[in-house]
Amino acid sequence: MSARQVTLAEVARQAGVSLATASRVLNGSTRQVSGDLSERVLRTAEELGYVPNASAQALARNSSSLVGLVVHDITDPYFSCIAAGVTRVAEEAGLVVVLGTTGRRPEREAELLSTLRAHRARAVVLAGSRTTDRAAQARLAAEIDAFTEQGGRVACVSQAKLGTDTVVPGNRAGGRALARALAGLGHKKFAVLGGPSELVVARDRLAGFKAGLADAGVAPPVVVNGAFTRDGGYEAALELLASKSRATCVFAVTDVMAMGAMAALRERGVRVPEDMSIAGFDDIPTLRDTVPALSTVRLPLEEMGEIAAGLVLDGGRDEARTVRVAGEVVLRASTAHN
Amino acid sequence: MSARQVTLAEVARQAGVSLATASRVLNGSTRQVSGDLSERVLRTAEELGYVPNASAQALARNSSSLVGLVVHDITDPYFSCIAAGVTRVAEEAGLVVVLGTTGRRPEREAELLSTLRAHRARAVVLAGSRTTDRAAQARLAAEIDAFTEQGGRVACVSQAKLGTDTVVPGNRAGGRALARALAGLGHKKFAVLGGPSELVVARDRLAGFKAGLADAGVAPPVVVNGAFTRDGGYEAALELLASKSRATCVFAVTDVMAMGAMAALRERGVRVPEDMSIAGFDDIPTLRDTVPALSTVRLPLEEMGEIAAGLVLDGGRDEARTVRVAGEVVLRASTAHN
DNA sequence: GCGTGGCCGGAAAGCGCTTTCCAGTGCTGC
DNA sequence: GCAGCACTGGAAAGCGCTTTCCGGCCACGC
Structure with missing residues (x-):
């Protein structure tokens, strides 16, 4: 138990060289060490199972x-x-x-x-x-x-x-492109499940989305904010449903939120995409395999x-x-x- | 740029105490320091924005x-x-x-x-x-x-x-209980998407599952091995389908593999659970929300x-x-x- | 009144390494 | 043949902290 750790000094002594030489061999400094000594040090280090003390190195090297x-x-x-x-x-x-x-x-x-x-x-x-x-x-x-x-x-x-x-x-650009694509599908009434308003990521995606809808000549979306999590998406979706909005397509600013939102829709008997289309943002791997697979903006995470x-x-x-x-x-x- | 870091020595000097005292105040050693000095040290440390050097501490404390x-x-x-x-x-x-x-x-x-x-x-x-x-x-x-x-x-x-x-x-016990539960659903022909044979986790789950089937008096399952990943599950499922097995229920030794397997089944037009039931192991959070939600053995990960x-x-x-x-x-x- | 502890501050010795500086050696160049 | 150099090995000074040890001080007991 707690067999004292092998130190550089021991390796040096065992190999019959100075501390400096051992250090130079074992960490590749700018200085050369003759092949002879070098090999001897390497061998003893190996034999003794020497592992440099990272804290000491960090301290010495700052x-x-x-x-x-x-x-x-x-x-x-x-x-x-x-x-x-x-x-x-x-x-x-x-x-x-x-x-x-x-x-x-x-x-x-x-x-x-x-x-x-x-x-x-x-x-x-x-x-x-x-x-x-x-x-x-x-x-x-x-x-x-x-x-x-x-x-x-x-x-x-x-x-x-x-x-x-x-x-x-490209949060803004992505949101915008997504909005246009969705508008291109013929949707007229949109809702957005936004993240907490203090997150710039959420705001940028939302702003981009709004811009995209404007580009397409579609009315601004209803926005419901929720936490940036699966549960946040779930809650926000419930709130959206409760609001009796006439939206046919909802954009969750995050895939994870979209996941929660889909669970909420399913529970309430809202079919996706028949009754409601839904899209996310990020393209997290797990949601490529779900049913229905989630439309989203892919980011190379x-x-x-x-x-x-x-x-x-x-x-x-x-x-x-x-x-x-x-x-x-x-x-x-x-x-x-x- | 690279304004030298504040050291304990500086704090000590500034506060007019020794290094030892400063150290004792700032890390709570067993030794007491009078309230007077103590407060002075604390204050200077705060003012100077002192942050102890973790490497040095690690080295000194071993x-x-x-x-x-x-x-x-x-x-x-x-x-x-x-x-x-x-x-x-x-x-x-x-x-x-x-x-x-x-x-x-x-x-x-x-x-x-x-x-x-x-x-x-x-x-x-x-x-x-x-x-x-x-x-x-x-x-x-x-x-x-x-x-x-x-x-x-x-x-x-x-x-x-x-x-x-x-x-x-409880890999073995979990596999066993799952097998019994599935057999209880009336299935007679099982398949298992096993992990690489060198993983004990995979083997234990498989062994438990076999034992459970035996308990229920059901014939041993067909076993197809794949990597312990989503893609491994996907491949294994394809292989299983290609083998023309008559299994009505498949157990993937891992939820992640089950996810891949479900994707494969879907692609091949095999409906879950109508044509084929599937269960996993682990209960990873994402698969609780999918359609269909995955039957599994929950582990409190x-x-x-x-x-x-x-x-x-x-x-x-x-x-x-x-x-x-x-x-x-x-x-x-x-x-x-x- | 003085010896004996108990406390608290400080000096200093490390912790295991890197790196500077110095000394010794063998070469090169003239 | 010798000054000068390049190169290699070692001694030693840190890096920033902890902790032991020591000395001074006070309170206490006899």
């Missing part, structure tokens, strides 16, 4: 091999897809990802950033959606500043933050995670970069002609 | 605040639910979780453990399923030993590993993650503990009477 990833809820396919992209890139780069979940509490985001800063994470990907809550936003901005000042890089997914690299999906990780790890230029990824309207069985 | 979590694919709801449970508990305990993904490559598991060991993670939760590949298993066992010898704790979910705490779902994290973080007794969690058969619309 930089760790940690990359932070902050999401609201890892259970949500939107986030888990992004997480998959981020981890893939990080692991390829030999880094380790630290997963933080906020549970959608804005203050947690700042807390996590602070923790990550304590760990001297070299970068962090913020995948949460931006809130418009002033205080939380200021606190977060301060943490981001502190983090970058300390030499770390920050990238955001789908929420531009001052001075950070960002991957922004894993790729977005990869891009974000790439931005944040590529040694970093100074100015903030923004990468836009386009959404692609995919009409499936959940939307019908009207 | 223990970090990292908890590892190893999964195959964070995108898979099974794993993301477990991950949610683990992160919740870890974050409550003030720890930080490091997410490692294996992409189902057995050797990655050992690699990740080694990395985690380098970081002196204080514990790790292994949520991957055990392989029967001898070499990989030995390598993994060695890493687990090394990890525990170094003072870290290891817990496994659903795979007993020598000397580790384990959370084991998030709770399993919480339990695993709890086991591994509770200061640890010496002998390995095992917590069993029962699966509960839930029949929904995807299975019909025959």
Whole structure:
């Protein structure tokens, strides 16, 4: 139990070389070490089962091999897809990802950033959606500043933050294109299941959708707001039904919300798409296989995670970069002609 | 840019106390510090925006605040639910979780453990399923030993590993109960979409299912193996259909596989449950809302993650503990009477 | 009144590594 | 043949923190 860990010093002693030499061999510094010694060190390290102490390295080098990833809820396919992209890139780069979940509490985001800063994470990907809550936003901005000042890089997914690299999906454009496509199906009365109004993602998608309807000369939609979750979609759909709206097509600003909404419609005996067409946004994998398959705006989620990780790890230029990824309207069985 | 980080020494100097005192105030050691000094330190720390360097702390204390979590694919709801449970508990305990993904490559598991060991993670939760590949298993066992010898704790979910705490779902019992329930629906010919034969989870569920059929006096099922993924289920289902089996009910050893299987059946015009009943295992949240809703064996996935994290973080007794969690058969619309 | 604890502050010795600086060696070039 | 250089190995100074140990102080007991 607790057999003391093998240290570099032991390896060095065992191999009959200095600490410096052992260090140089085992981490590939710029300095050369003769093949002879080098091999001896390698061999003893192997024999002793030496594993470098990452904390000590981080301390000595003043930089760790940690990359932070902050999401609201890892259970949500939107986030888990992004997480998959981020981890893939990080692991390829030999880094380790630290997963933080906020549970959608804005203050947690700042807390996590602070923790990550304590760990001297070299970068962090913020995948949460931006809130418009002033205080939380200021606190977060301060943490981001502190983090970058300390030499770390920050990238955001789908929420531009001052001075950070960002991957922004075409929320507005996607919403707009979707609206036109749906209007093209002949629908005249639309409803939108919007997210909480303080989320810019939700607002952008909604704004785009409205613009698209306007393009098509269709009346503005009824909007019902709900939480950005499956249950939020469920509740919002019930509320919509209760309102006796005459909508024939409903747009949920998120696939996950659409999922909840479909459950609500089904429970109330509203057939999709016969009685009501429904579309979402994101194209999370699970909803491609459902019946009816969900019409949506496809976002390359894993790729977005990869891009974000790439931005944040590529040694970093100074100015903030923004990468836009386009959404692609995919009409499936959940939307019908009207 | 890179404004040097505030260190404890600066706080101490600024507050006019020694390093020791500052440290004692800011981390709550066993030693008391007079209210006067204490407050002064706290205040300066606050003013300067001091954040302790986690690497330095880890080094000095010889223990970090990292908890590892190893999964195959964070995108898979099974794993993301477990991950949610683990992160919740870890974050409550003030720890930080490091997410490692294996992409189902057995050797990655050992690699990740080694990395985690380098970081002196204080514990790790292994949520991957055990392989029967001898070499990989030995390598993994060695890493687990090394990890525990170094003072870290290891817990496994659903795979007993020598000397580790384990959370084991009732795979066999669940499979058995499900088989009986399905037989009770009147089905006589069964098929099973099994996972890769080297996964004990898959084998246990299958074995339980067979036992349950035997209990009910029903003939053994046709078994088709596929990968433990949505696509694996899809392929296996196609293979099953091609085999012209007369099965009226199929059990996919995993909900995710069932999802793929349902897609395959649908494509081939096989109606569920009219032409074919189908059941899964796990009860991942997304499949409760689909049409038809999937019959399955419910496992409290998030709770399993919480339990695993709890086991591994509770200061640890010496002998390995095992917590069993029962699966509960839930029949929904995807299975019909025959 | 003085010895004996109990407390609290501070000095300093690490924790395991990286990296700078210095010393020694063998070459090259004239 | 020797100055100068490139190159390699080692000693040692940190990195930012924790913790042991020591010294000073006060309160107490006899």
